[in-house]
Amino acid sequence: MRKGVAMAEVELRNxxxxxxxxxxxxxxxxxxxxxxxxxxxxxxxxxxTTTLRLIAGLDRPDGGDIRVAGRxxxxxxxxxRDVAMVFQxxxxxxxxxxxxxxxxxxxxxxxxxxxxxxRRKVDEVAQVLQIAHKLDNKATALSxxxxxxxxxxxxxxxxPNIYLMDEPLSSLDAKLxxxxxxxxxxxxxxxxxxxxxxxxxxxxxxxxxxxxxxxDAGRLVQFGTPREIYEDPVSVYVAQRLGLPRINVLPxxxxxxxxxxxxxxxxxxxxxxxxxxxxxxxxxxxRLGDQTRLHLSLRGHPVVTVADAHTPxxxxxxxxxxxxxxxxxxxxxxxx
Amino acid sequence: MSGYSVTEPSxxxxxxxxxxxxxxxxxxxxxxVWILITGFKSPSDSISYPPKVFFEPTLEGYVNxxxxxxxxxxxxLESLPPPETWYDEIVRRNxxxxxxxxxxGERFLNSIxxxxxxxxxxxxxxxLAAYAFSRFKVPLKDDLLFFILSTRMMPPIAVAIPIFLMxxxxxxxxxxxxxILLYTAVNISLAVWLLKGFIDEIPLEYEEAALIDGxxxxxxxxxxxxxxxxxxxxxxxxxxxxxxxxEYAFAVLLTSGTAQTAPPFIPTIIGVGGQDWPAVAAGxxxxxxxxxxxxxxxxxxxxRGITFGAVRK
Numbered sequence: 001m002r003k004g005v006a007m008a009e010v011e012l013r014n015x016x017x018x019x020x021x022x023x024x025x026x027x028x029x030x031x032x033x034x035x036x037x038x039x040x041x042x043x044x045x046x047x048x049t050t051t052l053r054l055i056a057g058l059d060r061p062d063g064g065d066i067r068v069a070g071r072x073x074x075x076x077x078x079x080x081r082d083v084a085m086v087f088q089x090x091x092x093x094x095x096x097x098x099x100x101x102x103x104x105x106x107x108x109x110x111x112x113x114x115x116x117x118x119r120r121k122v123d124e125v126a127q128v129l130q131i132a133h134k135l136d137n138k139a140t141a142l143s144x145x146x147x148x149x150x151x152x153x154x155x156x157x158x159x160p161n162i163y164l165m166d167e168p169l170s171s172l173d174a175k176l177x178x179x180x181x182x183x184x185x186x187x188x189x190x191x192x193x194x195x196x197x198x199x200x201x202x203x204x205x206x207x208x209x210x211x212x213x214x215x216d217a218g219r220l221v222q223f224g225t226p227r228e229i230y231e232d233p234v235s236v237y238v239a240q241r242l243g244l245p246r247i248n249v250l251p252x253x254x255x256x257x258x259x260x261x262x263x264x265x266x267x268x269x270x271x272x273x274x275x276x277x278x279x280x281x282x283x284x285x286x287r288l289g290d291q292t293r294l295h296l297s298l299r300g301h302p303v304v305t306v307a308d309a310h311t312p313x314x315x316x317x318x319x320x321x322x323x324x325x326x327x328x329x330x331x332x333x334x335x336x
Numbered sequence: 337m338s339g340y341s342v343t344e345p346s347x348x349x350x351x352x353x354x355x356x357x358x359x360x361x362x363x364x365x366x367x368x369v370w371i372l373i374t375g376f377k378s379p380s381d382s383i384s385y386p387p388k389v390f391f392e393p394t395l396e397g398y399v400n401x402x403x404x405x406x407x408x409x410x411x412x413l414e415s416l417p418p419p420e421t422w423y424d425e426i427v428r429r430n431x432x433x434x435x436x437x438x439x440x441g442e443r444f445l446n447s448i449x450x451x452x453x454x455x456x457x458x459x460x461x462x463x464l465a466a467y468a469f470s471r472f473k474v475p476l477k478d479d480l481l482f483f484i485l486s487t488r489m490m491p492p493i494a495v496a497i498p499i500f501l502m503x504x505x506x507x508x509x510x511x512x513x514x515x516i517l518l519y520t521a522v523n524i525s526l527a528v529w530l531l532k533g534f535i536d537e538i539p540l541e542y543e544e545a546a547l548i549d550g551x552x553x554x555x556x557x558x559x560x561x562x563x564x565x566x567x568x569x570x571x572x573x574x575x576x577x578x579x580x581x582x583e584y585a586f587a588v589l590l591t592s593g594t595a596q597t598a599p600p601f602i603p604t605i606i607g608v609g610g611q612d613w614p615a616v617a618a619g620x621x622x623x624x625x626x627x628x629x630x631x632x633x634x635x636x637x638x639x640r641g642i643t644f645g646a647v648r649k
Contacts (some may be wrong), residue, residue: 094564095544109550111550277631
């Protein structure tokens, strides 16, 4: 056991949650190892937030079990489960100042932190999140990004079994977002804390996660390291969750050499070799500074790839391309 | 600011709006001003025609309100030692002496106890009920809410006789507790409905955050919901207090000796020694003060409460 942090392997067993006729979470099983940083990926409605709410105890599952450190917590209240959560909609207490918002969990009947320790912890967290100058403001007198940071801070003042974060960096500007990405990862690694994190952001998923879980309409379709998810996706759906620009999905017969069962071929931008193979036409060029995106047309199918930042190509030029290490999927979308 | 603005009214529009508001305020406040000045008139000034706007102010009305007086013969009056206090002096000018205090103070205190007591109880029960209706799955919720509202679908006095009999059976007639319970019963439907509306507006997420921050449901209610419902509670409290404070018919019917409130008492002044309008006006003026003070204290909340939901940050 590390100092200050309880062992907290979190296990979800066959977790199911229905809201009326819709199944928000369908038979999801997952082991979140102690000290892991698990990112949940999936479009809106895939069940990411539902998973967090079930673990937090804000919702009850219709079936299945949640075990923390080997013990079922289904009968526990949220307070007893000792989780910290960062809500997507911030949920700051509007009648309190920023300082009181941050101190609120520390003052709870469970923690009963002494006042000088509260002040120390609040100041420390405010420093990390760059909101120290706003401590005496009312929570409602903040910008969206500041509210989001206070909301993260309200979780970070505690040392819970598990941190649950629902798109915690979504409202921040790019600079702050990359600062806090590094900071969050540093804090998590430093504490050895277990963290379950929902995001749409590919960079956050790839750089922070030790594990990624991909949800599709309430089902966990793949769980693995970010690298596994990226390089070895089980389906075209998973492959589309990561990668920027997104993976190109084309009919398999566009290129020779596809396996017989393959219906589509998935080409990540870096899986396209330029200068040989089938001829495509450049339709559009996006210069991003560090790289340039090429929008190509290959026999009527749009293809996106990346090129050198200073490429001389221009719209209308012809460019031969060839797939390398492509992914093949069958007609149902599963990997071949 | 200069130039044309879509949202900023022009100076002329402001003048017109201001004049309308002031005009309306003058019309509504005139009866109150009349009561206020009548309280300081002598009985003859108070009934003079045409009405006197300028007069010599006297505290006779207030003295009469708080005292009972007996008429004595001029000889007896002569034989008495000189008046000790200013109010003795006022009374003796009319060939009277003070026989003792009137019951106005007592009635006023009853009004305070019953008015604020029932307001507190209505708000206490109303807040808890409204929270439950707003947050929990209550079986037959809509029917229950409709039932609660239906208690206000007829004038409460329509059930005066059953209530009178019930109170007699239960020994609640002419008791403070009885009146507090009665006014609470009338106010509770208003309180539940108003407060439910206010609590519905408070997003559930705050309580969820508090639950996760280590608080129990009740602590979350107390520490997070109540402070945010303060606006609604204040405006509801004012409505409840105004009803309980001004209620006349039940007070006449159910109280006489110990628990009588001020409203049924004030008209009885008329019957004692002629039509003493200054004393009636003095009683009414003092009677207005507590509600006025209460409303002014909560004014900020009340204004926000009325516009609640229309403009919300």
